[in-house]
Amino acid sequence: MIRVEDLSVNYGAVRALRNVSFEAPSGQITAVLGANGAGKTTLLRTISGLVSPQSGAIHLDQVSLLGLATEKIARMGVGHVPEGRGVIEELTVEQNLRLGALSSKVNLAEGLQEQYARFPVLGDRQRKYCATLSGGERQMLAMARALIAKPQVLLLDEPSLGLAPQVTAQLMRAIRQLCETQGLTVILVEQNAKSALRIAHQALVLHLGSVVASGDAASVAADEDLRRYYLGVAVT
Amino acid sequence: MSAFLSSPFMHNIFAGLAQGIIYSLVALSLVIIWQSTHVLNFAQGAMAMIATYIGMTEIDRGIGYWWCVIISVMVGMALGGVTERVLIRPLYGKPEINPIVVMIGFLGFLEALAAAIWTSTTRNITEPFSQIYFKSNGHLVFLSSFIIFQIVLAMGIMLSVAALFRFTKLGLQLRASALAPEVSRLLGVRVSRMLTIGWTLSAGVGAIAAVIIASGNFGLFPTDMDGIFVASFIAAAVGGLESPLGAVAGGLIIGLTEQFIVAYWSPDVAPLGGIIILVIALMIRPQGLFTKNTIRRV
Numbered sequence: 095m096i097r098v099e100d101l102s103v104n105y106g107a108v109r110a111l112r113n114v115s116f117e118a119p120s121g122q123i124t125a126v127l128g129a130n131g132a133g134k135t136t137l138l139r140t141i142s143g144l145v146s147p148q149s150g151a152i153h154l155d156q157v158s159l160l161g162l163a164t165e166k167i168a169r170m171g172v173g174h175v176p177e178g179r180g181v182i183e184e185l186t187v188e189q190n191l192r193l194g195a196l197s198s199k200v201n202l203a204e205g206l207q208e209q210y211a212r213f214p215v216l217g218d219r220q221r222k223y224c225a226t227l228s229g230g231e232r233q234m235l236a237m238a239r240a241l242i243a244k245p246q247v248l249l250l251d252e253p254s255l256g257l258a259p260q261v262t263a264q265l266m267r268a269i270r271q272l273c274e275t276q277g278l279t280v281i282l283v284e285q286n287a288k289s290a291l292r293i294a295h296q297a298l299v300l301h302l303g304s305v306v307a308s309g310d311a312a313s314v315a316a317d318e319d320l321r322r323y324y325l326g327v328a329v330t
Numbered sequence: 331m332s333a334f335l336s337s338p339f340m341h342n343i344f345a346g347l348a349q350g351i352i353y354s355l356v357a358l359s360l361v362i363i364w365q366s367t368h369v370l371n372f373a374q375g376a377m378a379m380i381a382t383y384i385g386m387t388e389i390d391r392g393i394g395y396w397w398c399v400i401i402s403v404m405v406g407m408a409l410g411g412v413t414e415r416v417l418i419r420p421l422y423g424k425p426e427i428n429p430i431v432v433m434i435g436f437l438g439f440l441e442a443l444a445a446a447i448w449t450s451t452t453r454n455i456t457e458p459f460s461q462i463y464f465k466s467n468g469h470l471v472f473l474s475s476f477i478i479f480q481i482v483l484a485m486g487i488m489l490s491v492a493a494l495f496r497f498t499k500l501g502l503q504l505r506a507s508a509l510a511p512e513v514s515r516l517l518g519v520r521v522s523r524m525l526t527i528g529w530t531l532s533a534g535v536g537a538i539a540a541v542i543i544a545s546g547n548f549g550l551f552p553t554d555m556d557g558i559f560v561a562s563f564i565a566a567a568v569g570g571l572e573s574p575l576g577a578v579a580g581g582l583i584i585g586l587t588e589q590f591i592v593a594y595w596s597p598d599v600a601p602l603g604g605i606i607i608l609v610i611a612l613m614i615r616p617q618g619l620f621t622k623n624t625i626r627r628v
Contacts, residue, residue, distance in 0.1 A: 142516060168518035180513040182506060193506050193517050196499060239517070 095120045095279060096141065096247055101150030103136055103303075110136040111147070112303045118247070121277040123270065125294035125311060127287045127325055132300040134283040135177055138249045141281070142174045143167045154247065169197060173245030177252050177283075179236040183225040187216055187235055190224060194239035209238040212268070230261045237265070241272070247279045248272075254286045262286065266293045287325040291315040299324050336469035342593045343586065344472045348546075350585020351484045355539035356555075356562035357569065357577035358484075358491055359532045364571040365495060366504035366528025369418065370563070373433040375555025376440035377413065378536035381406030382544050383448055383552075385537075386455055395458045395545075402537045410533025414526050444552035452549040461547060480542055484578060487535060492574040494531075504528050557601065561588070564604040568611040570618020579620060583607060 096118040103111040111133045118124040126134050139145045141152055143164040152159045159167055168174070181190055188206070195205045210217030213234040219227065227235065233253055240248055250269070254262040270293040272278045284290035291297060291311050298308035299320055307320050314320060334340060356375060363371050371377075385402030389395070417436060421428045459475035495501035506514040507524035515521050543558070544550035565584045569576025587603035611619060 144512065144515075164512075164515040165518050165520050168516055174516045176513065176516060180510065180516070182510045182513060184509050185502075185506065189502055192499070192502055193514070193519065196503070196518050243518070 173240035346586035346589030354581025406537025576620025
C-alpha cells in the first residue's frame with residue numbers, strides 16, 4: 095500500500111503539486127488522471143524519490159519513503175516504468191531485463207523465462223538491441239523489466255502513449271491480471287482516461303497540481319462534469 | 331625464417347607492437363571510463379604517471395618490482411576514486427565541457443606536482459624480464475621477454491575488461507549508469523557508486539600502462555604521458571569508445587603506423603600518423619572500427 099499525505103512539490107516558483115493526499119491500496123489499481131501539466135508525472139517521480147517535495151509524507155506500508163535515495167526505494171519493491179518507457183536503447187532486450195533483476199532475491203533464469211512467457215515477442219528478440227524495437231515492444235520490455243524484480247508496487251507513467259488501441263487494451267488487461275493474481279499495487283498515470291478507468295479500481299483526478307476528485311473508478315467514470323472539464327472525454 | 335624475423339621490416343613490426351600496446355592500455359582505461367561515466371578524462375595519463383612515481387619511490391626504499399606494480403595500481407585506483415568524488419561529482423548536471431576543463435587543469439597540476447617532488451628527469455624501474463633481444467640461428471630478432479610480457483599483460487587486461495562489461499552484473503550496471511542514469515536508479519542501480527567504481531578501475535588500468543613505460547628503455551618523466559594520451563585517445567576513437575577489443579586494436583594500429591613513419595620517413599612526422607588514421611577511420615566508420623552497435627545519441 096502507498097499512502098500519500100498532504101504532498102506539495104514546487105519547481106522554483108511553479109507549484110507542481112498542492113496538498114495531494116490519497117491511498118493506493120494493495121492489490122488494486124489506482125488511476126491518476128488529468129490533462130498535461132496536471133502534476134501526474136511529478137507525483138510518480140516524487141514517490142520514487144527523483145523529486146523532493148516541499149512538504150507532506152509518503153509511506154510504503156508503514157515505512158516513510160521521504161528522503162530515501164531513488165535506488166533504495168526501487169530496491170524496497172517500488173517499480174517505476176517512466177514516461178517514454180526508459181528502455182536503454184544501446185543495450186539488448188536481455189541486458190535490459192537483467193538490469194531489472196539485480197536484486198539477489200530474484201532468480202534471473204526463472205525471471206527471464208517468466209517474462210518471455212508473458213511477452214513472447216521479447217523472447218524472440220532477446221539478443222536484439224532495443225533501438226530496433228517498435229513502440230509496443232518497448233512498452234512490453236519496460237513492463238517486463240519492472241516486473242522481473244517482483245515489485246510490491248508498480249508506478250506506470252502513460253503506458254498507453256503512442257500505442258495502438260488494441261495493444262493498449264491488451265496491456266491494460268495484463269496489468270489488471272497482475273493485480274488480481276499477484277496482489278500488486280498499481281498507480282497508473284494516464285491521459286487516456288477511458289481505457290484507464292475501465293481497469294482501475296479507483297481513480298483520482300488532478301488539475302493544476304490539486305486533487306479535484308477521487309473515488310471508485312465507476313463513479314469517476316460516471317461523473318459527467320469531471321469527464322467534460324478535466325478528462326477531455328466526449329460526453330455521449 | 332630467422333632471416334625474415336630479423337629483417338628491418340619485422341623489427342618495425344615488433345617495435346610498433348611494443349609501443350602500440352602501451353597506447354592500447356591507456357585506450358582501454360579510456361574505454362572503461364567512457365563506458366561507465368561518459369566522461370573523457372584528459373588527466374588520465376598524468377594520474378597514471380603520479381601513481382607510478384609513488385610506486386617508484388617505494389622501489390627506492392627497497393621493495394621489489396611486483397610490489398611496485400601493485401602499489402602503483404592501488405594508488406592509481408585510489409586517486410581515480412577520490413578524483414571522481416572530489417573534482418567530478420560537483421560537476422554532474424553541468425555542461426559537458428566542465429569536467430573536461432577541470433581535468434585539463436588537474437593534468438597541469440599533477441605534472442607540476444611531480445616535477446616539484448621528483449624533478450623532471452627521467453626515471454626507470456628495473457624490469458622483471460630481460461629486454462635483450464632474442465637470437466635465432468645467430469640472427470637478432472627484435473623481440474624480448476619484456477615485449478612479450480607487455481603483450482600478454484595487455485591481452486589479459488583487455489579480456490578481463492571485455493568480460494567485465496559483457497558477462498558481469500557489475501559491468502552491466504556500469505554501462506547502464508553511463509547510458510541512462512535516471513532509469514538505472516529507478517531499477518535500483520547505485521549510480522553514484524558505479525561512477526566511482528568506473529573511475530577507480532580506469533585509473534588502475536592507466537597506472538599499469540605507466541608502470542610499463544617506466545620499466546621500458548626510455549623511462550618515465552612527468553609530462554611523458556601527454557603524447558601517449560593523445561595517441562591513446564586517437565586509438566580509442568578509432569577502435570570505438572565502447573569496445574575493449576577496439577581500443578587494443580586501435581592502439582596497435584597507431585603504434586605500428588607511427589613506427590613505420592619513423593622508419594621510412596622521419597621521427598618528426600610520427601605523431602601525424604595517428605591523425606591520418608583518425609581522419610580515415612572517421613570517414614569510413616565514424617562509430618569506431620569495432621563498435622557493433624551503431625546507435626549513438628547525439
